[in-house]
Amino acid sequence: MKTKVIYSEKSLGYGTWHIEGPQRVKTAHDILKSKGYEFCTPTPADEDDLFAVHDPEYIWQVKKGLVEDSDTPAYDNIYEFARLSVGGALLASKVNGFSLMRPPGHHVGRNGAALGVYTRGFCYFNNIAIAVKELCKKTLILDIDGHHGNGTQEIFQGDCNVTYVSVHQSPNYPGTGAVTEGNCINFALQPNCGGALYLKTLDKALCMVQTTEIEQVAVSCGFDTHLGDLATLGLIDTDYREIGKRIAQLKKPTFFVLEGGYVGEKVGLDIDSLLRGYEEKL
Numbered sequence: 001m002k003t004k005v006i007y008s009e010k011s012l013g014y015g016t017w018h019i020e021g022p023q024r025v026k027t028a029h030d031i032l033k034s035k036g037y038e039f040c041t042p043t044p045a046d047e048d049d050l051f052a053v054h055d056p057e058y059i060w061q062v063k064k065g066l067v068e069d070s071d072t073p074a075y076d077n078i079y080e081f082a083r084l085s086v087g088g089a090l091l092a093s094k095v096n097g098f099s100l101m102r103p104p105g106h107h108v109g110r111n112g113a114a115l116g117v118y119t120r121g122f123c124y125f126n127n128i129a130i131a132v133k134e135l136c137k138k139t140l141i142l143d144i145d146g147h148h149g150n151g152t153q154e155i156f157q158g159d160c161n162v163t164y165v166s167v168h169q170s171p172n173y174p175g176t177g178a179v180t181e182g183n184c185i186n187f188a189l190q191p192n193c194g195g196a197l198y199l200k201t202l203d204k205a206l207c208m209v210q211t212t213e214i215e216q217v218a219v220s221c222g223f224d225t226h227l228g229d230l231a232t233l234g235l236i237d238t239d240y241r242e243i244g245k246r247i248a249q250l251k252k253p254t255f256f257v258l259e260g261g262y263v264g265e266k267v268g269l270d271i272d273s274l275l276r277g278y279e280e281k282l
């Protein structure tokens, strides 16, 4: 396998009762390990890295445990867990790897909840946005999580260095992303629409991107589109292989950052399918 997986057991240290719990990445890790993937360990991002995307006041509130909502608890030491997850995305961006870290990030904007949505959807810092800002290259952010990445859209809307593409389920949380707005290309699909329609829609979305101008691809890689998961589009493991092939066909340096996907066994198998499809076409 060429793509290295970024992982630290430290990411398992919070939220055992929550749906965004440690078991999802622990099980995925074990599956990928049994399949022979190579792993790298991240270090926490510096506070300066967080400033690239988030306001100092918001960072301070997360650090002090002062911000929480019905989806996104103020866990003890969540600042440290979140900083390590950002570190995972930064390392993935440097080695063109796959960050298998939690908490996820794409629902959180500059100051927390984004685009008028009431919660941060299990997210604390926007991991992929920070990695993209740091690299300072013309980037396509491809968000294949089943939920719209309202935080990522808020951060990059109008930014001429970034094109954001999201294919997600509607109606569902967070309720944003109904239409394409400038550099943010959005396609909403009905629950359980199935792999064929999903892939056709993804192709249509990618056709709208000026790929000649793109220097790198950053994939907000959620697997809650899997049949039966939180934002199901009825996808199965072979569909992720097709998604991986399409990412490789863009022919750009690429890195991947885990977002959602709540059944650990499926997350592990889907990551393997996606990376196999991706590497097969490289």
Ligand SMILES: [Zn+2]
Residues within 6 Å of the ligand: 145, 146, 147, 222, 224, 231, 259, 260, 261
């Ligand atoms: Zn999601």
